Amino acid sequence: QVQLVESGGGVVQPGRSLRLSCAASGFTFSSYAMHWVRQAPGKGLEWVALITYDGINKYFADSVKGRFTISRDNSKNTVYLQMNSLRAEDTAVYYCARDRVVFPTGALGYWGQGSLVTVSS
């Protein structure tokens, strides 16, 4: 079965960096686009980033553009979110998610359990 497991969260000071990982299993990872979505405490969902199946195309929300990067290693079935210049407002649970089907439609049928990132001095 499809499994997505995030790791790398924790407490970090403002201005510092952190890298999240999402290990995938149970499907042909190299065929699917992958997303990161976050949720601040007590708030709604916010889409963060998308990387296509081949890692060539990457898209970001305006709120993280220029600070966050997304990458993937298809040999390791893992997608990454590199977060630089972190701010207090980046504090959130970060989920990785996969589209239902190979052709991306934004229908995120599979989600990880989430990884909490807290930005605080």
Next chain:
Amino acid sequence: QSALTQPPSASGSPGQSVTISCSGTSRDVGGYNYVSWYQQLPGKAPKLMIYEVTKRPSGVPDRFSGSKSGNTASLTVSGLQAEDEADYYCSLYAGSNNFFGSGTKVTVL
């Protein structure tokens, strides 16, 4: 950045129906059919309930249905059950961007 507007709350008694709206513009909801709906229980990851406006993933009860008229998409939950009490989010995929609505808390009275 697109803004998809949902009512903050909705409620109904068991067995009744509740409809949640997701309002946008002709540049987003009105222009694309990649509208999805998610259910989120407290402390859990979201669950896909509807995709491409009207389609249900396998395993989602047929009490859940989606529709769209103009710039507004809607999720209807018929025959409300206690386990339907949750937060619901619409989302729109527009190629290089993915937007979520503000979320609606559904209460079963």
